[in-house]
Amino acid sequence: MAIRVLVIGGSYFSGRVFVEEALKMPDADLHVFNRGNLPLRIEGVTEHVGDRERPGQIRDAIPDGEWDAVVDFCAYTPEHVETLLGNLRGSVAHYLLISTTTVYRKPLGLPVDESAPMLAGPQPELGEYAGYGYGKCLAEQAARRECKRLGIALTVLRPAIIYGYYNYAPRETYFFDRLRNRDPIVIPETEASLFNFIWVVDMAHLIWACIGDPRVFGEAFNLASPELVSYGRIVEALGRITGKDVTTQRLSVGEITRRKIPLPFPIDESLVYDGAKIDRLFGFEHTPFHIGLREALKYYLMIKRREAVVGEAQ
Template identity: 45%
Template sequence: MKDVLVIGGSYFVGRVFVEDLSRNPDYSIYVMNRGNVPLNIKGITEIKCDRHNMEAMCEAIPSKEWNAVVDFCAYTPEDIAMMISALPSHAIGHYVYISTSSIYEKTNNLPIGEEAAKLTGPQPGPHGDYAYNKHLAEEELKSQCTENNIPWTIFRPTFIYGKYNYAPREKYFFDLVQEGETIIIPDNELALFTFVSVWDVVRAIIECMGNGNAYTKAFNLSGEELISYSRFVDVLRIITGEHIKVEHRNINQIDAQGIPLPFPLDEHLIYSGALITKEIGFSYTPFIEGMSATYAWYKTKRSGRQ
């Protein structure tokens, strides 16, 4: 039996990860978080504890040889340092950290690979320190794991879509389709994005846990397909089977009217997710297939069956 300690795990990617891993009888899963959203999954041990309380963590976390620690909610280098300090270094077989593709500096050298320049400071805006702090957390993880001889792997997903997504991304469009509303998109066709499904993120984590080919590596998680707003709407038509009304407006109009489009209006966000394919043979779900599964889940949830 392999013991896995999950930090976070109640929301979106973490929740899907715990659900999927719980179906494998080879794993004994412990989930530590503040307990605001209990999972109530059979066979899962839930530990109610705040990761910022060192004394509480040392008391609450069982004394085990963890095959993997999977950290979904470290936002600062202090979060990483405290978690590793709370566990004996010999007890961590592999530290897996879910970071973000937002740690990279803006560049015209696309697609953005893992070796691209990283942020050197906080960015403008209300959450401008988020990505920079995630980068600092990555560096702390590398330092701590090197010092304590702990294998590590970092994941940097691009836009994630799928089951349990609480960000108003695909749901924003699904709601408009269900309500028969017109979808407004930019008249600028040049903004292109890459996406990754939540199921692919989870599968990547599981396939890398304990895999020596993934040790001391950071992986972007990003499908190959380049998606524009227009292509996104095309996919919506295919997966919903609905007639979708579309209006194109310029960026100034969209900004002035406060239309909450979830992706950038006039810049590319294109990442390369090829390294993980090269290193462990990982393959990505086609965008239409992933979005079809997401829409099916959305309809089930909307109908109140989940």
């Protein structure tokens, strides 16, 4: 019997990879709802076009019926959750909210697990991203209220730093751009910061594993590989992948700050999250970082070659 899944978002990055990976499952009936700015046009996926902030468009664009799961990749405010769940026609058995580890307060100890205190307000020190984590906190709270009111099972998934195919955020591409241009890769002179990541394909598989599983109902999970990574470790992985020495330029934190070099991760604090709760539940083993990074680099180079061909044609 087919599993009928409605994906909110699904055109970009982690949402798109989830759709592509779910299509490999023999029992997936996939529907995607978004504004249609980047149509998927993938065989086996039914696309519905509309704006999630407009109740009438939700009611009109998304067909009635029984949804085994709604996977929401782009709920950034409580209103996003309330408007969606309040206007979906038919029934929803399981709502999976893709949140973020940014919902946690600055930790006193590492790694950060799901019991850690959450934000109590915006983070002005983050500038234009001041409201992102707190908005996700409020979206989680709204999801709990709405799912309880409507009798829907809820699962909240909080990915750490996501990397891989279709990544539009300037994360791994910082390293790839410099590698491709044969520029030295600027990294901090001391390994003061550690991170852990989630490869976007691993994330897709964990989401699919959650769908309809009563063990995840009412739970929140971090999605994070246990493998710790530093700036130096990323450079080492690139050397291993390419088989070449990678030229680096190590600078002090103060000098990096003074020059306003846009490094993709913090340079003087660690972001380490505990994803063991969901890993234990499913017996999940994460893709080693150097393998995920290798696949991300292959994708990046493919896109650059494609852009070059288009540029020459013009």
